[in-house]
Every structure is written in C-alpha cells, then in structure tokens.
Amino acid sequence: MPDVTEGRRGVWVMGMQHHSTEDEVKPVSKPRLLSVEQVAERLGVAPRYVRRLAAERRIRFFKVGHLLRFAEDDLDEWIEQICTEPIRALSTLNTVVAARPSATTRSHRAS
Numbered sequence: 001m002p003d004v005t006e007g008r009r010g011v012w013v014m015g016m017q018h019h020s021t022e023d024e025v026k027p028v029s030k031p032r033l034l035s036v037e038q039v040a041e042r043l044g045v046a047p048r049y050v051r052r053l054a055a056e057r058r059i060r061f062f063k064v065g066h067l068l069r070f071a072e073d074d075l076d077e078w079i080e081q082i083c084t085e086p087i088r089a090l091s092t093l094n095t096v097v098a099a100r101p102s103a104t105t106r107s108h109r110a111s
Contacts, residue, residue: 054068
C-alpha cells in the first residue's frame with residue numbers, strides 16, 4: 001500500500017502530488033527556501049526588517065530549528081499582494097490635478 005498523505009494542496013502519494021480534480025499523478029518539486037539574508041537582499045531591505053515581517057506574521061515563513069526560511073513562491077506572491085498599481089486612466093489623473101488649488105490661488109488666499 002503506497003504512503004498517502006492528504007494536505008492543503010492536494011493528496012501526496014510517495015512524494016508525488018495528486019489533485020482530486022485530476023486523474024494523473026504529477027511529480028512535485030520541493031520549493032526553494034530562502035534565508036533571511038537572501039530575502040533581505042531580494043527586497044533591498046535590512047535582514048532585521050525581514051525578521052520583523054515574520055514576527056508580525058505579515059509574511060509566510062518556515063522555522064527550521066531556530067532558523068527562518070521563506071519559500072520563493074510565497075515571497076513572489078507576497079510581493080504581488082503588496083504591489084500598488086499605478087493610476088492608468090489619464091482622465092482620472094486630470095480630475096485629481098484639476099481639483100487641487102494652484103500655487104497662485106493658494107498664495108492669494110494667504111494674503
């Protein structure tokens with residue numbers, strides 16, 4: 001009888017993952033785990049900030065003994081979640097600019 005474990009992302013059969021919606025069994029590669037220093041370098045921040053993100057549970061991590069590790073896929077997903085999209089509609093931008101008083105209007109009000 002094969003070793004079967006059911007997890008969050010499907011059913012695992014002897015190192016292979018099987019999704020209940022599919023009939024075939026696919027080999028699953030192990031996620032690449034990054035250290036605190038590697039994540040900090042990738043984000044362009046100090047390692048202390050990465051540890052703070054983990055302590056505040058703002059980023060997903062694994063503990064391997066006393067070491068923190070971050071799955072590369074989880075980090076990519078987190079980066080996408082915190083990404084702020086630019087304003088794309090020019091008409092929206094013009095509305096925002098038109099609603100602000102100009103510098104000359106503000107200087108006349110101060111007088």
